[in-house]
Amino acid sequence: MGRRRQALHGAALSLLLLAAAAHAQQTDPGDAAALNAVFAKLGQKALSSWNISGDPCTGAATDNTNIDNNPPFNPAIKCECSGGNASVCRVTRLKIYALDAVGPIPEELRNLTALTNLDLSQNYLTGPLPSFIGELTRMQYMSFGINALSGPLPKELGNLTDLVSLSVSSNNFSGSLPSELGNLAKLEQLYIDSAGFSGPLPSSLSKLTKMKTLWASDNDFTGQIPDYIGSWNLTDLRFQGNSFQGPLPATLSNLVQLTNLRIGDILNGSSSSLAFISNMTSLNSLVLRNCRISDTLLSVNFSKFTSLNLLDLSFNNITGQVPQTLLNLNSLGFLFLGNNSLSGSLPSSVGPMLKNLDFSYNQLTGNVPSWGNSQLNLVANNFGADISSNSGLPTGLDCLQRNTPCFFGSPKSSSFAVDCGSDRPISGSDNSLYQPDAATLGAASYYVTGEPTWGASNVGRFMDASNGSSIIYSSHQFLNTLDTELFRNARMSPSSLRYYGIGLENGNYTVTLQFAEFAFPDAQSWKSRGRRVFDIYAQVSVRSRTLT
Known part of the structure; x- marks a missing residue:
């Protein structure tokens, strides 16, 4: 009996020591004050799961809880503790993600000097990214993506x-990148x-x-895109929508580990060939859109x-011509x-995955x-007038070829109105009847109304996000x-996205x-931090109503 009491007493003593140790483990006072100030200024509240009894570095902040891609733990922190029984804990991670925190970056953030990981992305932070x-x-690891920050990027x-x-990404910065990023x-x-x-x-x-x-x-x-890019260890490179000049640097051919390459909108300068991609056989996505490329598809062995x-x-x-080897790729699903x-003429067969092909214009x-x-999508080519009836394609494509007259000498209408995306006709205040436009238009598709008086064609794929529909x-x-x-x-x-008037009378419109x-x-x-950037052009056909 005495031994049993002694064992129980020992267990109680151990529990007491554990409790004392837990009590002695406290957040660094400077970190606690800084964290409270940051939260107060950004309108955030610490979660009880990691702010037990008012001490931030407790609970989920110090255990093995994963705060990445874990919505219940947001905002969240992680701490590292040291110092034995009287350990001091420092805040090493801070996440305030997609909570619409508003305002400038708080000055007190500079006091969290133990931070190794900071995620303030997808909020509405304003003002400059401070030099501190x-x-x-x-x-x-540091992210300020999708905010409203402005001014130059600090050299610090x-x-x-x-x-x-x-x-x-997705901010309102200005000026050039500081050279200090090379450090x-x-x-x-x-x-x-x-x-x-x-x-x-x-x-x-x-140097990167x-x-x-x-x-x-x-x-x-x-x-020009710098030659040194070819000396990096890149697997994903995206350079679309800038003002670079050609030609594309030959050193890009060194990037044989690339799985994703997207370059677009080379505005002027010399033209380029396709030769530099010949050894990039690990590619999953390749976009070279509007890059001043002058070449043939036969210059690359796509079978690799x-x-x-x-x-x-x-x-x-x-x-x-379009080579059969390209269309036979077993992995290819989208070809623009x-x-x-x-x-x-087009080859006679395609690979099993190739479901979207654009050869328009x-x-x-x-x-x-x-x-x-x-x-x-075969809009604006030189196929014959009976193209739709012989190919199993949607009807009306014969009206959308370059040199095929549609209603030549017999115009059918002088106006049309379309409500893009609508599933029913709508009468407008201008006395026009807006026709519905609810057809499913995929990544390479077109359709023509049954009369026909108008048509539409669509090209492109939402690469990083899509709800599976082209209508919202x-x-x-x-x-x-x-x-x-x-x-x-x-x-x-x-x-x-193009709309076409078909069978219109000659005249001014x-x-x-x-x-x-x-x-x-x-x-x-x-969610407001998107930009709507697009071009609009109206193209007039000649008297014989050919598309150019």
């Missing part, structure tokens, strides 16, 4: 020499797309030889690209070759093979119009386009 960020020299970022990943020798991921930067890329970035991922699309970078799922070479000057100078001729359930709906009431019902639905297109924005709300929210 450069004082957080233990930082390894160059002090964060342990950085592995940096994201400042970040450990950097593997850099996300600067849609951030507002301009000017040439600094030569100092040549560990770089694996660079997203730099939708800025105003100028000059056994993982290629998407190929977009549209808006270039690619000539010659529109707006080139391809000629001849070329010089193709001959018969159209039957390719089963594939979506095929809004319940928002637009007060500054007499025709709010016209703005209930909208048709989305990731690349090119007034084209009226009405727009309303309802995808991006007018609010202090990260």
Whole structure:
């Protein structure tokens, strides 16, 4: 009996010691004060799961709870404790993600000097990215993506020499990238797309030889894409929507580990060939859209690209025929070759995965093979007038060829009105009857109304996000119009959406386009941080009604 009491007494003593140790483990007072101030200024509240009894570094902040992709733990922190029974805990991770935190970055953030991971993305932070960020020299992963930050990127970022990943995408920054970014020798991921930067890329970035991922699309970078990009260890490179000049650097051919390459909109300069991609056989997605490429498809042995799922070479000057080897790729699902100078007839078969093919605005001729359930856009080529009846394609394509007259000498209408995305006709205040436009338009598709009086074609794929539909709906009431019902639905297109008037009388026409924005709300929210950038053109056909 005495031994039993002694054992129980020992157990009680152990529990007491554990409790005492837990009580002695406390958050560094400076970190606690800084964290409280940051939360107060950004309108956030600490969660009880990691703020037990008012001490931040407790509970989920110090156990093995994973805070990544874990919505219940947001905002969240992680701490590291040291010092034995009287351990002091420092805040090493801070996440305030997609909570619409509003305001400038709090000054007190500079006091969290033990931070290695900071995620303030998808909020509505305003003002500059402060230079004191450069004082957080233990930082390894840092994201301010999708906010409303402005001003130049601070050169003090160059002090964060342990950085592995940096994201400042989708903000309102200005000016060029600071040359000090070249000091970040450990950097593997850099996300600067849609951030507002301009000017040439600094030569100092040549030192970032560990770089694996660079997203730099939708800025105003100028000059040529630097040769040093070819010396990096890239697997994902995105350079669309800038102001680069050609030619594409030959050193890109060294990037044989790339799985994703997207370059677009080379505005001027010399043309390029396709030779540099010959050894990039690990590619899953290849986009070289509007890159001033002058070449033939036969210059690359596409049979080696056994993982290629998407190929977009549209808006270039690619000539010659479409090779059968390209269409036979077992992995290829999306092929966009529109707006080139391809000629001849199409091959007789396609691979099992190839369901979306765009050959619009070329010089193709001959018969159209039957390719089963594939979506095929052949608008503005030189196929015969009986193209639809012989190919199993949607009717009306004969009205959408370059040199095939439709209703020649017998015009059918002098006007038409369309409510894009609508599923029913709507009478407008201008006395026009707006026809519905609810047809499913995929990544390479077209349709023509049954009369026919008009048609539409769509090209492009939503690469990173899609709800599976090309039509979206809004319940928002637009007060500054007499025709709010016209703005209930909208048709989305990731690349090119064209409407055609068919059988119109010769004469002068007034084209009226009405727009309303309802995808991006007018609010202090990260959801408002999109940009609507697009071109509109109206093209008039000649008297014989040929498409040019």
